[in-house]
Amino acid sequence: MKLTVVGGGSTYTPELIDGFARLRDTLPVRELVLVDPAADRLDLVGGLARRIFARQGHDGRIVTTSDLDAAVDGADAVLLQLRVGGQAARQQDETWPLECGCVGQETTGAGGLAKALRTVPVVLDIAERVRRANPDAWIIDFTNPVGIVTRALLRAGHRAVGLCNVAIGLQRKFAGLLGVAPADVHLDHVGLNHLTWETAVRLGGPEGADVLPRLLAEHGDAIAADLRLPRPLLDRLGTVPSYYLRYYYAHDEVVGELRTKPSRAAEVAEMERQLLRMYGDPALDEKPALLAERGGAYYSEAAVDLAAALLGGAGSPYQVVNTYNRGTLPFLPDDAVIEVPAAVGGKVPAPLPVADVDPLYAGLMANVTAYEDLALDAALRGGRERVFRALLAHPLVGQYGYAEQLTDRLVAHNREHLAWA
Template sequence: MKLAVVGGGSTYTPELIDGFARLRDTLPIEELVLVDPAAERLELVGGLARRIFAKQGHPGKVTTTANLEAGVAGADAVLLQLRIGGQAARNQDETWPLECGCVGQETTGAGGLAKALRTVPVVLDIAERVRRAAPDAWIIDFTNPVGIVTRALLQAGHKAVGLCNVAIGFQRKFAALLDVAPGEVHLDHVGLNHLTWERGVRLGGPGGEDLLPKLLAEHGDAIAEDIRLPRVILDRLGVVPSYYLRYFYAHDEVVREQKIKPSRASEVAAMEKQLLEMYGDPKLDEKPELLSKRGGAFYSEAAVALASSLLRNTGDIQVVNTYNNGTLPFLPDDAVIEVPATVDGSGTTPLPVAPLDPLYAGLIANVTAYEDLALEAAIHGGRDRVFKALLSHPLIGQYEYAEALTDSLVAHNREHLAWA
């Protein structure tokens, strides 16, 4: 089995490598190729990857290359983990929207649209090249904004599934609180990427006993602190929103915080510099503790589980980003939703979802409409398309803001926008 990781020079990658090494019985990789044009970073990450495999006794071969076609040729699966423009572009996404009093974030709001505009054309080009070099390969997308990027891939006819670590993070936290194995916990997880709610926490499978009321009663304070929302919100709703819902439920509070704190991108950039120095130490043969602060917790376990289900035809249930196909009846079939699905060699089949309260369905429908317009802007370009996408976003929605944010977005991303 051959896997390729495009964006393999990321400081995230050792988290992925550690998972591949530990879970080699679940996903027996014979060859792992890290693909990245950043030669210096790739050399550091590749060296650590080989040492991790060696320490854990993994027999697979780890190679590195800047040549995409050579790296993905004959691959069974290709993982995409890209950040076009790096942390510098992310820092802009997190700062210039604040000038209009709008949240600055790299996956939602104006910053999220900027990232989509930079990313979708590059990902589609990569996917076409993968299709020629490895026509049978599955593409697993971890590149944000995952929902929009996955929809772009699917609409272009690629064998693609989107992946996020929010659901597996909740699964692991709830399992620890319940003192059970993570595999025993099934989430009633529903929504769009970075716009999801946990409506149930069931033991043993989709039909198991719902322990979410017990979790909220006994651990509500800890859960609320983790997602940075007031405990009363969880109690009134009876669900656990993902922490990305804080940008919607506490938007103005978040903006006030962001205006006085360093951006997350600046923090991560400093962390990445330190991590790369660590990766260059020939004695280091495991992922460093600092990596846990970088983000992407449990990404490796989620990636291994998904790749195993696709390549070994296991029919396991995974939380994925995939076509709606009637699962949420108020959305188009070609909307990309994030829900539990059965995953096998033929792809993904979402499990049935109980009817949604209008409180959630309304926001999902609104953000789906924004994603439609965002994808149009990313594929076809044009200032008017950018303006319409921003105007439609529930965190913006005023024409004065949309006009100003359009100007800022284009000005800060001109080098990445072929039409600008």
């Protein structure tokens, strides 16, 4: 089996390599290709990747290259984890929206739109090259904003599925609180990427008993602290929202915080400098502890499980993925991309049935879905007016004065990445 990682020079990659090495019985990779245009980073990451494989006794071959076409040739699956513009672009995404009193974040709001505009054209070009090389290859997208990027891939007819680590992180968290194995915990996880709620936590499988009320009663304070939301809010909701919902439920509070501390992009950039120095140590043959602070917890396990299931291996039959709605949530269009548990062993992921969704959540999902449709239109066709319409539709923006100012700032900060600007 050949797998290709686009963006293989990312400091994330050793987390992924560690998962491939540990879980080789689930996903028997014979050739792993790391492709990245940044040769210096790729050399460091590739060297550590080979040492991790050697330490854990994995006899698979690791190849590093900047040649995308060679990298995807014959690949059974291609994992996308790229960041167009690097951490410098992320730094901008997280700062200029604050000038207008809006959340500065790399995956949602105005910053998330900027990232989508930079990313979608690049990803679609990569996907076309994958299709030419092997039309049966799966594309697994971990590149944010996952919902919009996955929708672009599916709309263009690619064999694609989106992946996020929020669900697997909560699954592991809840399993620890309950004292059970993660495989025994099934989440009724519903929403869009980075806009999700756990409406039930079931033991033993999709039909198991719901223990979410017990979790909230016994561990509500700890869960609320992790989400940085008030415990009474969780009790009133009766669900566990994704931590990204804090940008909606506590928008002004978050803006105030972001204005008084270094951006996450600045923190990550410094962390990446430290990690790359570590990766250059020829004695290092395991992922360093610092990598856990980089983000993407359990990313490797989710990626291995999904790739194995898609390719007919030993992956779990039900996994939380981003895929077409196809009537699963009747208040959204069929071609909306939703994030729900799905059966992933067939030709396309098949979402499991979802219980009726509270209007409190359905309304926000419908609003953000409309924004994502406008955002994708702006990414595919360009134009200042399309950017303005997407921003005006976003619930974290909403006011025309903000949308005008943010449009000007977005275009000014991203001109080099926008062919139409």
